[in-house]
Amino acid sequence: MSSLLLSLSSKASLRKLPLRCHTLRMFSSSTTNPYLLYRVINYGSSMDDIHVTSNIHYFDPVKEDEVIVRDKVLPMELRKGCLVGMSHGWGVFKAVCDYNEYKAIYVTDYYNPYGSKSVKSIPLHPLGKPIAIQQQAITNAAMTCSPDQSKDFAVAVKCLGPMINFNRPGGTHKDSGSIIFKTPFQYFDQSKVMYSKRDEKFYTPSFGGHFLVFWDSFFEEDMTGSELVELRFCNVPKLTQSEWELLDSCSKTVYLVESPSGQRFLIK
Template sequence: MSMLLRHVWKEALGRNHSRRFSSSLCTNQPYLILGGDYCGVDLIKGDNVGHLEYYDPCKGEVKVSEKIVPMEFLELMGRIGSSHGWVASLNTRDASMSLIDDLNPTTSLDSYPKRISLPPFVTLPYCQTQLVSNVAMSSASPEQEDCVLAVKFFGPQLSLCKPCSGPNTKWFNIRTPNRFFNSQVMYSRRNQMFCMAASGGHYTGSWDLHKHRHNPILNQLKLQNFPKLMQPELGLLDSCFRREDLVESPTGESFLVKWYDDGSSSYSDSEKSKTNKLFLVFKIDEEGNACYTQDIGDLCIFLSKSEPFCLHASLYSGLTPNSVYFVGFDDIGVCNLATSTVHQIPNINPDNYPSMTTFWLHN
């Protein structure tokens, strides 16, 4: 069926459609979803389709994949986040959600797109389920029997479900403390729980589908070795947007990232760098001590609307170690933690790629 569908797409697009396509990414390599390049119509469904456009941070290039994807998913403002290469899409008409792998350039060109439909959200009293902070998964694929999906909304609601439960799939809704109103959720493989940093980064909360669903583990973080900041940086802390992310390395190390952003996108033409963003990274030990560091070694951290993740740069030639790759309000860049210098990623015009639908992915 997949071969036939791809054949029909090719016939629909015409044999003279010329475009230089990239070779496939290596499995598990990170990439940044940008959008789509319209190329024709799917004769079976009548949908507009296009080639997936993405940024390869290892090569430093914007690429167009041979993979053909419905344009509705390439342009969809309903994309609300991603985890392990799966993208979550929200249908605002009935509050239902879908998980799709159509936007994964590492999947086979001839594989039939996988989509998992989930039931509509149930909104808790005095909560909302239209604006989503992000999503996270406990396993690499929602098709795994024990996989749990977490959706964190702006506000106190956190919703969990097991996508592989078929017709028995249902949402388990949790009201989190108010200090987690704007928090991003991530899954800790070390603790086997969903975790969030509270506003200000002084507390963490952990939840699961069992005894800690309504009785979360709340831990206080003791921030240590806080850096001495210059006056412009102190002004930035007082006047800008602030976000706290928890992220876990492949070997189980835990980090808190405090991200400050004044919303400005003015870069120096000569340096392509700026100082109106600040990333402070704290390494967390088992006693809750969070020690500021400018050296995370070979690691690099990826922050956007996807589940935060961390990779070893040495495993992916071209990645910059000891850095934070981010998608901001109106820019996309990399922060060198050793120098606190933020550089804009070249070849990407952030005006063309809204931050709410542009995010880092990896399998």
């Protein structure tokens, strides 16, 4: 289970230039404590400098202590990109390629506090064949497992709008690159995707949380669609009129999460 909230999206900054830091919050489940990633400071003379390193600041909410990973090399392919999702400790980057012609999608352990200083980056699409997914705004991403756990990992990238993209870089779809589906109805345009380890499926809740669409993680190229179910809730708490008015004044975001024991929760 992992989710990502970006509180500030900006390009990477350099220490010798006017300072602009990434500030974001990340929860990523693992056998260790989850970390809150809140600042990245890059060092180098320019973004084109070969030697650009980063100090990445985390907060351990269990120990209530700061953890700093120092001198981590920032790969060239990630310098003109932004983090759009996180899963199993690996980040999904949307990066601008040469001449700004199109954008490539990478999965990388750059933000993993337990990753090596030699950053691993895996392109999800053939760099010479830009496809529609690379031109879209991305809401989030989810993975079946990290590339360290299995070479046959699958990645789902949810775009703003009806499009969702599946990719298995090291599996049977290595040559074709990816498969794209469209979610049914407009209720899924701003939704986010999650992976259920228990069911081995990717799930996406509708904007209001009333419907759920899902795909098998062992997707095949001849798949033409998804399965849709309607959610019905029991034991809904009774609220006073003032509490309803307070809720109406708030913006709603829906997250579907799964605990290590396999229980799923819909968080609004």
